[in-house]
Amino acid sequence: MKDDRHTGEDVPTASPDDPETAAADLADRPLRLWTLLSIAAVVLVFDVITKVLVVAYVDEGNPVEVIGDVVTLSLVRNPGAAFSMATGMTWLLTIVAVCVVIGVIRIGSTLRSLWWAIGLGMVLGGALGNLIDRFFREPGPMRGMVVDFVSVGWWPTFNVADSNIVCGAILLVVLTLFGFEPDGTRKTGDSEK
Template sequence: MRRSALILVACGIGLGGLAVDQLVKLASVAFLTPGVPVPIVGDLLQLQLIRNPGAAFGMGSSATIVFTILAMVATLACLFVVLPRVTRMWQAVVAGLFLAGITGNLVDRIFQPPAALHGHVIDMFSLRGFAIFNVADICITVAAGIVIGWSLFADRAEAKARKAAAR
């Protein structure tokens, strides 16, 4: 597949993921009441609106501006370092998912209260005993999972291909 087509795939996934993330956040703010969980799968998975000033698991709640700057740098790195190097479909999917996740939370940090660049990220999916997260977080986690999976199994696939070619 041509690199330009792969970049379009990545950008499409990035923009689509960003749109879904922001729509879910808008609906959550409009229809959920903070502190009032709504069961989806009993108490295992619930909708619960929170505004997170920090990173995963609420860590770094006093460093919101740092996370905003890191997200800006990560977005620029994805656009200007990663995307030009995409050569395979799985790389385009990963880049798109990372872009969706990073920009989804970055939009919150820029535009949500309490202030520009200090905004709190809107989270709404509560998994009992784990964390409260959003669509952007899911995109980042899936992208990381693909990278880990690819790194674990790519060597096996390449070894099989070399073995088959040697026959």
């Protein structure tokens, strides 16, 4: 087993020559579903609290300056996806978000990598945060508008859920590019055939 100082966990290298040792290494690794769910819960709670506060204290069309006019809190109700795309398909976005939640939980039930658990937990928490808006905000279930409020320069307005989805997805892409698998193994150039 190789000690990977960068990830803080032992990462066995996938070895097609010794499947019994690889299976034993994986069996010794803890499942990370609770880690994933804990991170998702923290993201969800933070997202819901910030949205409630913004709706209560920030008036639409009257941004609050945080760092001059570069970073502001600006209440926007978004019926679409990121960057206000697909604004007429709120119901479809809701169905996609439900599928993402189900998929992440299914993957999480076999997850053994701490870093994959962190990335998927961020995506799950963000998806649930925006899904709550879709179900419980006006104009009604599966058509609700997502509350966005962080405005940074020219970048489109976003929220805590959006930033966690993006950061979690970037982490998952990086893990995949560097060969880190959800089961805790790491593919090397030798083992890829």
